[in-house]
Amino acid sequence: MYSNYFTEIIPYAGYDIKQIAWHECMACGNGHIGVLTSGAPKNDSFIFQNTEFVMPSDEPRCVPAEVTEQLDEARQSVINMDDTWNIHNRKRTNMYCYHPGHQLRISLKNASDITDFVRSTDYETSELVSSYNMSEYNTYANHIKKRTFASSVDDVIITEISGNSFTVDISIDDFESMHKFGRQKSGDAPELNMKYTRFATDGLIGFCALYPQYEESELKNGGFAGVTRIIPYDGTTSLSFTDTDMRAKSCLDPKNPIITFSGKKLVLITYLDWTYKQPDKITADFFTIPLVSQCINKINKTLIKYADASSLFSYEAALKPHIEKYSSIFNHVSLKLNNADKALSNEELLQKQKKTDYILPELLKRVYNHGRYAMYSCAGHTAPRLSGLWTGEWNMLWRSAYTMDANVNIQVSGMNTCGMYDAGKGYIWFVLKQIPDWEINAKAVYGMKNAVLTPVNTDGHRAMMVEYDINYPFQYWNAGASWMIIPIYEFMQVYGNVTITTHDENIIRIYNKNIFRIKEDILLPLLAKTFNFWEQLCTPEYFTDSNGNARFVKGKTSLEPDEKYLIIPSFSPENKPLGYKSAITANAAMDIAAAVDSLNMYKNILSDIKPNGYQKTLEKITHLISCLPVYMFDKSGAIKEWSMNEYKENNAHRHISHLYCAWPSSETQHNHALASACRQAIINRNRENTGKDDTASHGWIHKALVEARLKNPEAVYNTLLLLFKSGIFYNTFFTDHNTDRSKGVFCTDTLLGIVGIINEMLVYSDECTVELLPALNTGLINGEICGLLTKCGIKINRLLWNNNKRSVYIDISALRDTSFNLIYDNESIHLDMKSGEQTLHKFLH
Template structure:
């Protein structure tokens, strides 16, 4: 796109504004190298400037005359009074299976629910506690004259956001970050000397399920919030700091007049207390958190437990904020150093034009809708935004939830929880290839903290050993979300799906201690569940039968392909990991025997991989979920070399799903995109991301939405987009790299820097130019190793060099050409020439 045309479009866009806000006339000059600029005020919280550190989140939205600061925390789950007790169904599995076999799944589920009632179930769907806002802070600032040169900026690489404008008094800025080093939200308003005058007010909490006390003084704004339904509450504290001027308070707000700057230091401290009669381990009175020595409040504290509320928690919180520096830049420096060290590891260049890269998000997204295309510049920004949102939302004790780490509503869709039958997995897809392994700490911490609940799920629901994750979780891990209309109790493969990342952590990092102490124990517990669950289900051929079985949100039926594929991956990884470490020899024998007895995947008479691997059940292709393609989008089970017929059947299944589905859910586009790259279908993968842009499933702050419009903030699109892009250009197994496996026609030239591959390989740089017929990759390794490097046959590889020395190229299976190379410790460059 030529710059004059971009300038014309921008001028036309700006001229459409009339009234109280005049946008910046040169937003391109404000554009960070990695970030975005917006030139319209955010009228709703979903479009607000978004920041976070994995523990706390914040959004700033509104108008310079009245901005609203929304403050969130990863541990804020609103107790709705759900009874946290699983029914003791006893040993009902064999009888349930018999009923399903004779009378069908409807009668089998009816039997399960009857037994659940006998075991103490209340008869209704139990909702997870809802992710809720911490508090809203109004920042009022009178605006003499016209507000002009308005812009909002998110600098992804620095972890900072700001809004800037001018009025008759001069130029003003309101900057914000959530510190990774100090666990504090910091926001400052600056302007001409003596011209910063604000009124700051914390809104009263607007929920009948919270008893809240808000206090304002000249130096502090605090809130004390108690959950009506038990389990604790949370403290909030804002330290008000001004340079120059005067501060006063009327008890309902704080007013600052004539200052040079006003800075707010903000923190939320959740606290939890036991819930009598709860079986959920985090709330169980027997949990050592409540019975052991009382913890001290520290700056790094995410949530504090106690037998009862202790007023000293607020005292300690205020004392810590009081001890912090008051200068914004002093606080920002260590934060941005820590943030940038993570974010700047990776980068992408897809050939976006300078003109489009400089466009504000509103116009860039408008163009995608109007032109019905995804430009390279927009995809570059979506790629960076995905990494930014993940870093904001992935914390030391929690992974991203449905909304990342932000919500401005007290009644969030789907409770805003950890929805584990698709969404949480998509949130975290990018972590390892995008070189952000450290951000997965909260993922492992969450499941570790819920482990007693996961054991109870397996025992209470199906009388099995091992662990079982339900389809929904929030502040505990009990699998309570099921009833007659929602058979979530039948969905059993979630735990083994979660295990995918446990093993991938080892594959990407080479961390054998993590494999031994964390991954293998978790996977063993997953396998233990399957050993018991599948016992006694052998058919005439000795194959095990998954019954009951439920393909995520699309229907029940024996032997869902997802159950077979996920269990296949779990057992394969567990066996491989144990043999690598030389441990669990008896277990390996059992797991190999079970793996050999899994039912086969089936292909129907249209050549499509079936979603239910039983001959009696047909396909339901008009659906956003496509769990039968797990072997394509997650586990790499489908391979043209190992099983070309199954590989082609998966492609038919994917095309049929895409062609039939009429649903507008981002997670559906993301999983079809991931499946497409896994099957070498780059153009289809690109089109899935393009649908997000065309349907405007992205807010102006570049946070994804669940539906087009955008409607309902939901960050799974942010987590999956960078992973889809990375897999277009590089896919890996230990000892094997495929370069350019699914390059779409729309991206013929570009580069990736700082990503990672399985086998503990750093991809320092990958460059490709299809028109020139060249590809270069620089790899780094901590040790010498042998590695297959190959490209798809349709690229026509003619020459390869490593370290400048030509090496012979040969067939690597039926669809790839490349070479087996020895790479040294350190870095090495490999070049490839292929047909233009």
């Protein structure tokens, strides 16, 4: 990936929503910390990240007490078709907002002409590289090279700058100078109430900040800090100060330190972190501040660890173990496509694509590789935020939360099949940390015991049910936990019943252990809590009769044979029936599919583990499944978004939550009628959903994932072509939230989702099936994918297709003893393979 252009980040600039400078930055990360860099030669910016940084506010951190009392009102409003009930005019509140760390500025002095500029993300090493020639005083050419990586071994960010001879000023920009600081959709933002100081001494530059003190916040005594150590080689450093800008109202110091380096090479090592217990005041002696000392100690350990024989830090020595870990994961999968134009830069390739009516193979390959690179960069610690690991601004739209009603699910869609083992573990830690709050939500909203209810968003610190109102009644979004469990279940299908270990003190404190078996310690208890949720949600008082009409009979204690439970209340994100004013409904198709899917997962785990009394639990699960609502279909043959005679379909919306049965579930794989109904539902959406709502990229990505599961290659190809021809890609191949950039939001669900789409269109798998090229359009004539994993324990060593020669070649290995059907086109071969066994097959058509 390389580009010949850069965009300088200008302090205090008022950016146009479609041209926000940091969006064009290169990015790297190790799942915990990361950095954005513009690569600009004269005024470069390094914006450091920590995925746990959230800005406290005065927003509530507990479920509103009144929500439990409103359950009967909600149910009665639905059963009586009363769309005027407004949950007592509740105003929606929000989780905390993700925020950046410090922005380090490196200004090149005395440079006039800059030539031969190129910046790139090196997928072999995961380094961000920029290089160029400069003329100093117009006297001679000087080649400058900058390299940066986020070490996955030492958890620091390391930058090397080298050249014949150069001079740079190194400083930390005002936090206020960063995009949108202090500005949110309504009123002043909470960071205006934080305080920070910058400091510099011999070889160190950093900052320390105190969070605003909101009494109800768990972060009221907390703060964050970051330190960069400057290691000069063949050169000298000096310290000076400039006056702090008058606009930096949160800064405690009147002077801003600058370290000037002159020489041939320097290395920067950075670490940043946060704490619950920051001192009440930031002292002038920053070494006495525990968090600052912690950052310095972390850097010094790395400095000592990679010292060479001359006691000088070696960038190459630090890079080597990182590459070993990174390459073993990134190179697990490779994609090759014929007719790839490797000579073009990213921006040239994107411009060419806009003028081309077919997908450029080189662009598809680069986006796929960049998606896997970004997935790795977000892996191991948690799941990807809406913006991945990165933000270069304050108060991002939707707070760069972990959004669990589509975005996170899309972002991890290719995680397991790509062999991103660490990403899978990080996702599991992400879920495990939330479960105590999920249990509180289920009790608060529904009065349930030992059950879980997932909120739409988490900020990574809390996952309470606070983000809901009458337009977005997420308190009655019932499918969330089931959807969030699927990637963990897939992890088990791909890797088997492995044991994973955490070093996270929060998880150890919650579960009183650090070692977890996937089936026994994670899936079994979590699916049990999900079963408890569905069982307690369903009550015989609310049901559909033999004609499918919704009914309520107070005191009714059992269902008749021809009756079904009503899933009530219900919410299908983020839609409402046509002509109906309320989004609080019943029998959302997403809820039906999620209930069936999670209950079947629970049955499978119980049958495998066989804990005491499991037979009775299996009987209860089977009975509950038989009593759940069934899907309904409209006059066009499409699956209805709500299985209710009383509602009309509303297809003027981007969300396709009602197609959960196709993806992420696989219910349509052996139900052709249901698959046809899902196809028709997408046709109806595509016909009726137009305009602004149609520019949200996650809607298109979601459609493509569903279409891939439905084995519709033309629709998958056309969706990818639409996205590739749109303006959604930055020159780095990171993506915006909208195809027309109308929201101005850096967002990774499109980039990461494309990885899942490509994997799905090349290989479908379940526990007894491997299907080759189920959704590959003939537009991608020849190609090869290596390293994909499947849900039946098979590794695709090599899948080679050639549509010109009408042939497919497959080389597979068994990761465990397994039995499955290998399918291509209309041909099926049953295989029984032992662990470690390898086999080759060739199909002609």
